[in-house]
Amino acid sequence: MSVDSPRSSVFTFQSAVHSDHVLRCLDEQRRRDTLCDVTVVVESRSFRAHRSVLASCSDYFSARFSNHGEPGVVISLPDEVTVEGFEPLLQFAYTTKLLFTKENILEIRNCAAFLGFKNLDNSCFEFLIPKFFDNTKNATTVPRRQCCRMKKCPRPAKDSLASQNTDSDVDTDKSTSKATKVQEDEEQQTRATSKLLEQPQQSGDDASLDTNSQTDYSLLCKYRKFQMAYRMESCGSETASMSPATTAEDRCPLSGKPCTRAEDIKDSEATSSKYVPVKEGCDTLASSSPRTKRPHSEVSEARCCDDMSGLGCGGSVGPTKVKLEDLAEEVPVASSERPRVAGTAGDWGTLAPTEAHTSGPSGGEPESEQATAERSSIEQEVAEHLAKGFWASQGLLKQLDLDINRRDCPFLRDLGAVGAHVPNGEESSRAQGSPCVSSQNEESDSLDTEGDSESYGSERACELPFSVEKIASLSRNDFQQMLKSQCLSREQLDYVHDVRRRSKNRIAARRCRKRKLDCIHNLEGEIEKLRTEKDKLTTERDRLNQQRLLTWQSFSGLYEKVCSEAALRPEQLQVLAKYSPSSCPLFALLSPLKSTSAQPQAPTEPQDSTCTSTSVGLSQADSCSGPSTSFAVETVSGKVQTGPQVLSSSASSTTSGKGFTSSSHSSSSSSSSEAFGIGAFTSMRPEPVSKLISDK
DNA sequence: ATAGGATGTCATGCG
DNA sequence: CGCGCATGACATCCT
Numbered sequence: 001m002s003v004d005s006p007r008s009s010v011f012t013f014q015s016a017v018h019s020d021h022v023l024r025c026l027d028e029q030r031r032r033d034t035l036c037d038v039t040v041v042v043e044s045r046s047f048r049a050h051r052s053v054l055a056s057c058s059d060y061f062s063a064r065f066s067n068h069g070e071p072g073v074v075i076s077l078p079d080e081v082t083v084e085g086f087e088p089l090l091q092f093a094y095t096t097k098l099l100f101t102k103e104n105i106l107e108i109r110n111c112a113a114f115l116g117f118k119n120l121d122n123s124c125f126e127f128l129i130p131k132f133f134d135n136t137k138n139a140t141t142v143p144r145r146q147c148c149r150m151k152k153c154p155r156p157a158k159d160s161l162a163s164q165n166t167d168s169d170v171d172t173d174k175s176t177s178k179a180t181k182v183q184e185d186e187e188q189q190t191r192a193t194s195k196l197l198e199q200p201q202q203s204g205d206d207a208s209l210d211t212n213s214q215t216d217y218s219l220l221c222k223y224r225k226f227q228m229a230y231r232m233e234s235c236g237s238e239t240a241s242m243s244p245a246t247t248a249e250d251r252c253p254l255s256g257k258p259c260t261r262a263e264d265i266k267d268s269e270a271t272s273s274k275y276v277p278v279k280e281g282c283d284t285l286a287s288s289s290p291r292t293k294r295p296h297s298e299v300s301e302a303r304c305c306d307d308m309s310g311l312g313c314g315g316s317v318g319p320t321k322v323k324l325e326d327l328a329e330e331v332p333v334a335s336s337e338r339p340r341v342a343g344t345a346g347d348w349g350t351l352a353p354t355e356a357h358t359s360g361p362s363g364g365e366p367e368s369e370q371a372t373a374e375r376s377s378i379e380q381e382v383a384e385h386l387a388k389g390f391w392a393s394q395g396l397l398k399q400l401d402l403d404i405n406r407r408d409c410p411f412l413r414d415l416g417a418v419g420a421h422v423p424n425g426e427e428s429s430r431a432q433g434s435p436c437v438s439s440q441n442e443e444s445d446s447l448d449t450e451g452d453s454e455s456y457g458s459e460r461a462c463e464l465p466f467s468v469e470k471i472a473s474l475s476r477n478d479f480q481q482m483l484k485s486q487c488l489s490r491e492q493l494d495y496v497h498d499v500r501r502r503s504k505n506r507i508a509a510r511r512c513r514k515r516k517l518d519c520i521h522n523l524e525g526e527i528e529k530l531r532t533e534k535d536k537l538t539t540e541r542d543r544l545n546q547q548r549l550l551t552w553q554s555f556s557g558l559y560e561k562v563c564s565e566a567a568l569r570p571e572q573l574q575v576l577a578k579y580s581p582s583s584c585p586l587f588a589l590l591s592p593l594k595s596t597s598a599q600p601q602a603p604t605e606p607q608d609s610t611c612t613s614t615s616v617g618l619s620q621a622d623s624c625s626g627p628s629t630s631f632a633v634e635t636v637s638g639k640v641q642t643g644p645q646v647l648s649s650s651a652s653s654t655t656s657g658k659g660f661t662s663s664s665h666s667s668s669s670s671s672s673s674e675a676f677g678i679g680a681f682t683s684m685r686p687e688p689v690s691k692l693i694s695d696k
Numbered sequence: 697a698t699a700g701g702a703t704g705t706c707a708t709g710c711g
Numbered sequence: 712c713g714c715g716c717a718t719g720a721c722a723t724c725c726t
Contacts, residue, residue, distance in 0.1 A: 476714070501715090506704060508716055513703085515717090 026053055027094035038065070041076040042086045049090060057093040059116030078114075085111030092117075471496055472503030559584070 029035050036048040054061035064075055077086065085107035092098040100108050466482065474482060479500065483493065563573065
């Protein structure tokens with residue numbers, strides 16, 4: 001919208017939300033199947049959509065629709081496109097958000113390539129796929145594709161995934177320009193890639209396994225002195241199990257989907273010790289030039305190095321053809337660099353501990369700190385990469401775009417949403433109004449938890465030859481060995497131990513808090529469950545009461561009928577009542593005689609033996625009602641309708657039945673009144689009564 | 697300005 | 712005895 005001013009100046013107002021709004025409306029329409037003019041059939045599943053939207057996003061659809069002018073067209077996609085891959089893409093088309101998991105990223109990528117989906121930065125796939133699937137491999141064999149692509153660095157021929165991906169990406173680009181023509185090629189690529197990625201896919205399964213394995217831990221027990229938590233944690237440290245939240249909430253900060261951490265965690269043991277210093281070394285390189293003034297390309301390159309270092313890229317990379325690991329291992333951080341490196345927001349070395357935050361509120365299994373750090377570092381790295389790609393693709397990653405908050409980046413926004421600290425030059429998501437690039441220096445000192453001023457100030461003073469995170473992440477033995485290998489002063493030793501203690505404690509505190517939260521959540525769930533159960537039981541009780549009343553009334557009618565037909569005299573009735581439980585409706589018939597109200601308005605509860613009356617103790621019977629009697633009532637009601645054959649067996653099988661029968665014949669004052677409990681009530685059936693009467 | 701959440705740190709107890 | 716962990720308490724920062 002533009003408005004002409006009185007003077008010839010032209011002002012432009014550009015809505016920042018308009019496009020979002022339009023897209024949102026389109027998505028809404030799609031969901032409601034409003035104004036949709038195409039049905040896309042994928043694997044026998046139909047998706048309604050707008051041709052214009054699809055065509056805008058996909059060369060494939062664009063080409064297809066150009067041949068179908070009429071609305072209401074149904075397009076069946078070839079087998080190469082699967083629901084698993086297409087659905088996220090469709091969602092992306094309408095929401096700009098691509099939800100992916102480690103499991104479906106390949107499928108999405110293949111579908112995107114096939115369909116020529118635009119604006120899905122290939123570098124995302126380039127980055128994500130190897131990140132997801134190659135991490136368990138020897139890190140040094142995994143090239144950082146973004147670097148390598150540009151530099152065409154040599155790759156091990158066996159690193160099929162990487163090379164394949166790279167090649168595929170090229171094809172993807174191709175397909176973007178002429179999707180319909182490269183379908184065959186794409187198919188081949190797809191198949192080849194899938195084949196080659198079989199192994200990685202397994203790692204994905206592992207991840208899911210781990211995910212599942214951790215869903216069954218009870219936080220409630222943790223609450224009780226955290227016993228279970230303790231057990232699970234010790235377990236989780238080994239199995240790298242994740243939280244149930246992950247589960248649910250412990251989703252990848254990038255996508256809201258379950259993360260790949262399990263895999264990452266698994267090899268964290270193997271990589272973490274290397275991982276951190278490598279980053280440092282790389283960062284040392286990266287930080288050798290002024291961060292703020294570095295053009296984006298350089299930033300990316302530096303980042304690329306970082307990323308690569310994370311992967312342990314052994315190939316030559318980018319502008320700095322240095323084997324980073326060697327650098328990190330061999331070059332002790334100079335005192336002049338160290339503080340900056342450590343305190344710099346972009347320091348990968350500070351990443352691991354910081355990232356442990358990501359596991360915090362998202363819930364989940366207490367992980368080993370290394371596992372957490374490692375897993376999180378992957379997530380962070382992925383997020384960072386995606387963020388870069390996002391900004392770059394949006395043309396926002398420029399020095400001048402100081403008003404772009406990292407929050408505007410979907411990846412980092414999500415990352416921040418889970419409480420993650422964002423490492424690197426870009427300050428943490430907490431920082432307000434922070435420019436995504438320009439803040440690198442300004443915020444550099446306030447970044448990492450591990451990089452608090454005190455730590456690094458002291459570290460600077462001590463000039464320690466190793467990083468803080470190394471201090472914290474090493475095992476006890478390794479730590480001791482490292483200390484021995486270094487000739488440290490007393491002050492340095494104290495400081496190192498202090499750092500280690502605080503770091504450990506920090507992580508422990510996180511675990512502790514997370515457990516508490518999980519316990520609270522679990523207890524809430526349990527309360528809700530119990531509440532539901534209570535409601536259910538209350539309803540059941542009411543129903544049973546109602547049924548009991550009806551049963552009692554039915555019995556009363558039957559007894560009355562029988563007695564009237566038999567024309568029993570009051571004495572006979574009393575005799576009969578003598579051997580009947582007070583709960584028997586027979587008493588109702590005696591009420592006129594005894595001038596008591598045996599009333600069914602409050603149906604007499606079948607009583608316990610302790611309150612059974614051998615005489616006509618109606619009032620007693622009333623007073624003996626108890627909650628446990630409802631079962632008996634149900635028994636009665638159930639058997640009343642079962643007929644004589646059941647009744648006879650039931651009566652003869654119960655002691656009360658026997659007592660009733662025998663006493664009726666002997667007319668002895670049976671002391672078996674105690675037997676007139678539930679069973680007695682159960683045995684009080686019309687048939688025995690009539691039999692008794694007839695016997696009489 | 698203030699409340700509340702998140703996080704780090706310290707002290708303490710336990711294994 | 713040293714160490715790691717769990718946890719309560721407190722401080723600080725941030726929203």
